[in-house]
Amino acid sequence: MAASNRHKRASEEAAAWWVRLQDEALPRAEREQFVDWLRESAVHVAEMLRVAKVHGALEQFRRWAHVSTDGADEDNIVSLGMPSPVTGGSTPSIDREGEGAASGPPPPVSFPFRQRLRLYALAASFTAIVIAGAWPLISLRGQTIQTERGERREVALPDGSVVAVDPETRLRVKFEEHTRRVFLDRGRALFRVAKNSDRPFLVQADGTTVRAVGTAFGVERRKQGIMVTVAEGTVAVFQEDSALSPPSRGDNTTTSQASNISQNRNTATENPGAETLRGVPPPSASNGEGPSASDARRERVGEFPTRQAAEVLLTAGEQVIMQSSGTAEPVRKVDSDRKLAWAKGRLDFDNETVATAVEEFNRYNRVQLHVADEVLAKRPVSGVFDASDPESFIAFIQTVAPVRVARSNAADIILTMAATPAMK
């Protein structure tokens, strides 16, 4: 979905919310909806602030006497898509409330809107996160959820599952009768899956599939492969034939794929296949995990020579990296709260370099940090930081190293080492 489309929709929604919120005290359910809409995207917040600005301008405007309304009567309701010109408000309408105050009791009407609210409320009780606009889109066709630099979103899927989408991430959602399928094309996301054992929830990323029934887990595309971290429940991670890589969006081929998926998996390790794999080290390369990584995985594969080939079962607090080559690194015990902290807007660095940390911060913010000093860039850093607060990160590294901060403009901050390079 083009960014401009999303912005257009966001500004439409913001204007509609503005008018709705202005009218009178809103019922709680609608306020909930509004809050969830705001928390869906920073774009929504920005649009809401802009509408307020427009309102402010109109309030300040003094020349209403010069504004012509000639033709307002002819420009009547027909052009608004209403069936006939309305006089006196007796025409059936689907106004929600207050309409009848001046002209008798409100007409009997159906409330599609209310019904939707109830559905939302249901979803909310399960997830506490609901999205107003996304629902119809998702259920009608596959939906693409895309975030830009500095943008995080939480999206409720039609089945009640919730995805926390990190910045610079692209997901495609394809829900079918027997499967719920999400393609992670880029970035990372945390899934809190609504239980439904008849309809497994599959996340596919670069040939790796994560299957869950009702659980919470994060999937991240990294340079060295697909990293899966489980917070709750159990998931199965396995490799697929690359021929099963996601279809380009907009087509409808997934149904047939769904039935093929388990059959084709046995060729996975042999056939990196048609799809170009990104620059991934060969399986034998030691990958930060030491040389035992590929050995351990070979044992696993040895246990299940055929279909279950590269399937790895993960439970809460476990993490695995599936390399694009089909190699699974050994399962690690991790503190999943820490490892998935990014889903809550926190960055957790454990002996990462300053360069890596800065790169992470930059993904979450419009203010961009630049490290103009190699020694500083390589310096290790550990700690948990608020992703939206690069200033506190700068303050932190300033306490451990003589870092000089230069602000060339409001959006760029350049970090260098002060005069004497005090590298330990």
Place this chain on the structure above:
Amino acid sequence: MSDRDTKGSLAEWFRQWRVPLRKFLTGKGAVPAADLEDVAQEVFLRLMRYDRTELIEHPQAYLYKMASNVAAEWAIRWRYSRPHDAKWLSGLLASDQPEQNCARGDAEDEIQRAINMLSPRQRAVLKLQFADGLCHAEIAERLGATQRSVKRLLSKSYEKLRHELDQELLGVITDGRE
């Protein structure tokens, strides 16, 4: 909480969010047009961290309060961290009156231009709301329309104006007054 509150609390609710809105639009907490994206990003993150049930009580009040708080905090931070650029300084020195009036005139022109891009009926609704101070129900009655169509006309107008209006000029007319 029941869906509909008493009239007294309606007034209270109105006060609750109109005051923060005013702060957001004018004075120290006013958000400059140029910073709006950044402020929105920060507000978004604060909204995510904030307790949802609290937010639901007065969502707009929180939204505008957070935005003006962020703007005020940043204004302070920037005052210390940013060198004053010449343009800003000269703006400070050439003391306000004539120039400000001039800028205000430009802003009025701009708003008028944008309003003229709307359909006559959209203009009529805006005029009834802002010049005559009517509420939606009254506007609907005056125009012989439903409230629903009035709301639709309003939200369409806002949306169009949001794209039509020069955001910089919006700043001139709203920032720093009151």
